[in-house]
Amino acid sequence: MKLFQCQVCDNVLYFENRTCERCKHRLAYVPELGTLSALEPAAGDTWTALAAPDRPGRLCANADYEACNWLVAPGSEQTFCVACRHNGTIPNVSDPPQRAAWQQIEVAKHRLFYTLLRWNLPLKTRTEDPAHGLLFDFLSDPPETQGPKVLTGHDNGLITIALVEADDVEREKRRKGMGEPYRTLIGHFRHEIGHHYWDVLVRDGGKLDACRAVFGDDDQDYGTALQRHYAEGAPPDWQEHFVSTYATAHPWEDFAETWAHYLHIVDTLEMASAFGLEVKPRLGGSQDLAVRVDFDPYGAAGIQPIIDAWLPFVFAMNSVNRAMGNRDLYPFVLSPRVIRKLGFIHDLVHGQI
Numbered sequence: 241m242k243l244f245q246c247q248v249c250d251n252v253l254y255f256e257n258r259t260c261e262r263c264k265h266r267l268a269y270v271p272e273l274g275t276l277s278a279l280e281p282a283a284g285d286t287w288t289a290l291a292a293p294d295r296p297g298r299l300c301a302n303a304d305y306e307a308c309n310w311l312v313a314p315g316s317e318q319t320f321c322v323a324c325r326h327n328g329t330i331p332n333v334s335d336p337p338q339r340a341a342w343q344q345i346e347v348a349k350h351r352l353f354y355t356l357l358r359w360n361l362p363l364k365t366r367t368e369d370p371a372h373g374l375l376f377d378f379l380s381d382p383p384e385t386q387g388p389k390v391l392t393g394h395d396n397g398l399i400t401i402a403l404v405e406a407d408d409v410e411r412e413k414r415r416k417g418m419g420e421p422y423r424t425l426i427g428h429f430r431h432e433i434g435h436h437y438w439d440v441l442v443r444d445g446g447k448l449d450a451c452r453a454v455f456g457d458d459d460q461d462y463g464t465a466l467q468r469h470y471a472e473g474a475p476p477d478w479q480e481h482f483v484s485t486y487a488t489a490h491p492w493e494d495f496a497e498t499w500a501h502y503l504h505i506v507d508t509l510e511m512a513s514a515f516g517l518e519v520k521p522r523l524g525g526s527q528d529l530a531v532r533v534d535f536d537p538y539g540a541a542g543i544q545p546i547i548d549a550w551l552p553f554v555f556a557m558n559s560v561n562r563a564m565g566n567r568d569l570y571p572f573v574l575s576p577r578v579i580r581k582l583g584f585i586h587d588l589v590h591g592q593i
């Protein structure tokens with residue numbers, strides 16, 4: 241994620257801000273420019289973004305629910321922004337807890353779209369591609385007696401996110417129950433979209449053989465593989481080959497987990513770069529841990545510069561978190577095999593396979 245600044249008063253802004261705290265200007269993200277902009281009211285229901293003053297646009301309709309702060313492209317007839325037009329079922333907005341949960345989910349979803357747009361990845365709505373277009377359903381569980389709980393997952397472009405995952409207590413309970421070191425809403429989005437882009441870029445992109453050479457043969461029965469994973473757990477040496485225990489379940493899950501980690505790493509490093517972070521430990525001897533994050537990881541030439549910056553940066557950030565009594569920022573180990581898999585995702589995203 242980049243760092244944004246108010247065009248009126250230079251205040252530094254978060255991606256989610258709707259108003260500048262200093263000058264009180266309304267703010268919106270302009271996806272075509274990849275920037276957050278202060279707004280001035282223009283004709284009718286349009287606003288002038290000071291970052292692009294010649295192109296007034298409307299706010300996404302989800303701004304009414306404080307669920308979106310993006311502008312619809314100027315001249316577009318669309319009601320929703322480029323991120324929200326992929327929404328299918330949304331929660332009941334007249335129910336305050338559901339609405340609050342949805343707002344949390346939208347924060348994570350918009351950060352995902354920031355990344356997808358940075359790489360210009362193919363994005364088709366369900367209207368544009370009725371069979372495989374990208375669609376999100378945000379579903380709340382039925383009452384206890386009426387059927388099974390909602391499962392977060394992906395099926396042919398349809399990504400379902402269980403609304404209850406926005407509940408910190410419930411999500412933490414699930415994290416502990418599954419023995420996971422990390423569970424977040426943005427993690428769910430980055431994982432599930434990995435399945436979608438496996439369909440789009442690997443299966444439909446003619447990259448199956450190249451992908452199988454790295455992630456293994458995905459021809460094995462998925463249902464049986466998952467059952468085996470839940471019955472037996474991960475093999476003892478999983479860390480040498482996989483980024484997480486869940487990645488061991490099936491090559492599709494390995495791909496989605498590795499994809500999610502690649503997104504975690506690139507976006508977090510971009511934030512570090514925006515702040516000009518430098519790690520320079522006051523230690524004698526080897527300076528393997530010294531790094532200055534001063535490049536754009538979204539445009540990196542290969543996986544190696546990303547990893548070379550990530551490892552020292554994460555060691556520093558994990559240490560900072562431990563000093564504060566928090567869990568590690570990034571509680572994972574990247575083995576050489578996993579780095580090779582991340583390299584495949586890098587090349588795939590950049591069209592280099």
Ligand SMILES: [Zn+2]
Pocket residue numbers: 246247248249250251260261262263264265278
């Ligand atoms: Zn301002």
Ligand SMILES: [Zn+2]
Pocket residue numbers: 300301302303307308309310320321322323324325
């Ligand atoms: Zn929107």
Ligand SMILES: [Zn+2]
Pocket residue numbers: 431432435492493496
């Ligand atoms: Zn999955």
